[in-house]
Amino acid sequence: MEYFAPASTKEAVKLLGTAKGKVHVMAGGTDLLVRMKGGYTEPDAIVDIKRIAALRKIVRAGKGWRIGAAVSAAEMGEDKALKKAWPGVVEAANLIGSTQVQGRATIAGNLCNASPAADSVPAMAAVGAKAVIAGAKGTRKVAVEKLVKGPGKTTLKKSEFVESIELPEKKKRMGDAYLRFIPRTEMDIAVVGVGICLTLDAKGKCMAARVALGAVGPTVIISAKAAKALVGTTVDDAALDALARACAAEAKPIDDKRGTKEFRKHIAGVLARRAAIIARDRAKENS
């Protein structure tokens, strides 16, 4: 195996295009090294993107945010302004693994690992995050939920990699939240995860909403029906009940050792209800 640590995006793209055999991009490496250890992948080359200075930073992009693909979850948690703007996204990132894992793991890596249970992905999808993809022909942007094709599979082409995640401008009366269910209190993989972002009008009525369900399908599910249950309401009990029913209906989970289909559908509704309350209250605080 060869190890490369390019100093620029251009160099990284070139390496990805020319390296022979199985090439992996490495950000935090907390998934890649586990897969190598388990014999699930045997790379011929690793391209470590942590030496690309621009990818180590969180910067303002217009009125929004650009989080470099090599920024760790721990660094996101320490960025007070980012946390204030999009607490749901930062909290989701800070649920990935342990303190040790968060010291390395990145949300770009969490996305590209393409696990159906990735914690940061529903949170990012809810706020309308975009992945900035570097390639031989320059960069392109796609909505994060469009990047993942299925478990372990992305739509990235050879010589492409995600160089950053862009979060939109946090406007007035917007609030986001992410909640997940795990049987333990910490250090576990989501059985269900729900990300919600909503915008209220001056009278507290919901003008727009996005609801993203994780771990209840091969990829994150953006539920238009669930969003519809909230829009036009004050996010009151009746709306929350409708939201919970919509999420339970839209979830398409599998049965496995971590949860049955029936349980996961129910929990999707319960978590959506709770996440919507948090997002609503945050939107009110932000008015």
Place this chain on the structure above:
Amino acid sequence: MFQVHVRTRINGDDTEFSCEADETLLDALRDRLGLTGAKEGCGTGDCGACSVLVDGRLVCACLMLGAEAEGCDIETVEGMADGSKLHPLQQKFLDHAALQCGVCTPGFLVAAKSLLERNDNPTEEEVRYWLAGNLCRCTGYDKIVRAVLDTAADMRKASKPKPAKAKKASAKGRVSA
């Protein structure tokens, strides 16, 4: 195999080593540098027995390649004691019997040190969450958590500019005036 030459600082000393490209930092520390304090429990980042600090950040040495350590400042459990003088956490772990078999202990010590450097007055809950990535199958965790909280209390006392004395002095001042 593709060999990588790596220059680092380990526990304050400039250190160079060569390792294979797919070799973890943990293997490089243990097998190339003889620093066997960090342990391999799971090798997949679940147990925290290989916890080390890289540029001040707590990480699992098994989830990092040796090659990634180029130019980094690494702290391991071997750097905690000052000669034969134990670090306060090490002493408290002994006082509280916060270990039995000892395999997890280096990881817990490094992780706890990292917590106390960031937060000198953690709550029990904060200690438990911070250390959730360090597994111990002997102690049931309680003794470890108490040792960490007790160390934090002692370190706070030691670092305070002794307000009690200052009060006394001002009281005295008033008396004499």
